[in-house]
Amino acid sequence: MTLLNLIGWIGSALVVLSLLQSRLLRLRVLNLAGCAVVFGFNVVIPNWPMAVLNAALALINGWHLWRMLATRHDDRTYEVVEVPADDAFLTHFLRFHGKDVSRSHPRFTGDSAAHPGSTAFLLVNGDEAVGAMQFHSVGDGVAQVDLDYVKPRYQDLTPGEFVFRGSRYFADHGYHTVITPPGMLKPYYGRLGFKRQGESYVWELPDDQRRPR
Template identity: 50%
Template sequence: MPWLQLTGWIGSVLLIYSVMQARVLRFRVLNLAASAILAGFNAALEIWPMVAMNVALCAINLWHIRNLVTTRHDAATYEVLEVGPQDEYLRHVLRVHEADILRFQPDFTWDGASEGAAAFLVQRGDETVGVVLVHDVGGGVAHVVLDYVTQRFRDFSPGEFVWRHSTALKDHGFTRVRTPEHMIAPYYARLGFQPLENGAFELEL
């Protein structure tokens, strides 16, 4: 197969693969790569309308990627909303994402009626991108029951806005946050959580 034809096939397959992505950043990066390849492919064939379209798509993707990356730690972009632990919208979010939540945390259960339960939603505009559920275990410790990110924003860590940028936990009187045992290290270590001997992580607020 001639290299030019192979390039066209690679660009086309990558373009199709990109639109299958649920993660918004991954979609943009793959779509940018596909558009760049197809721009070069069509330029070699001198199909200038397709070149122009793919160059425009590259510019659009670059703009979105820049916006996503530069605002990933921006407290003005992501807002933490405390909701009642039995709030109906919270129940709706948990129901909608139940299968995905259980895929990562098969033993997850949430008793919003229990004493010491607290719930927080992370919003990006009008879109809910994260859910954080904690339980007061005494001594000023908030035990993490759920730290969930929706598929679209799984390349980010919106839970950090609950841990590092919001005063919501302090307003409850919490002085420390502790994760369950054997949580994934890079995310929490990056936010200043300290590892404990039992595999959990802890953060001083």
């Protein structure tokens, strides 16, 4: 096998691998890389119809990637919709994604009665629920988060970051401190400026987000 053929096979493998991804961002990145490699391969051969096809696919992937990255912190992309902790759709959402929820939140039981007065919300993109958060007050303006979950296809886009940085949800509900779920696997809070405290992270809302008391 020549080096040129090997490059062509690598490009094809990247395209196939991209279609096996459940995460949208990863799918687009791998597909863009595969199309770029296959485009170069077909230019050298040359096979112009396939080169043009892969160039077009690479441009489409690039456009989608730009939109994903440019809008993931935009408050017009995501919205917080508050629901009761025992809401029927929330229960269905968490049951449907139960295995994935338990992988990232091994201590979450889904029992809304465990913390009377628990609050929950769905994080939505348009009319699609992409994640859910459940928390309860521990008093004195402190919220203890019990669940912070985003379904796999959106996890690389970090919509949870919008809740803390782009949304005023906690501030508008009178909280000044948020404690993240203890024992959460692969937490992302460190890069948001949260401070590690035992098995959790603590976020003190910035002064410009705090509601006057």
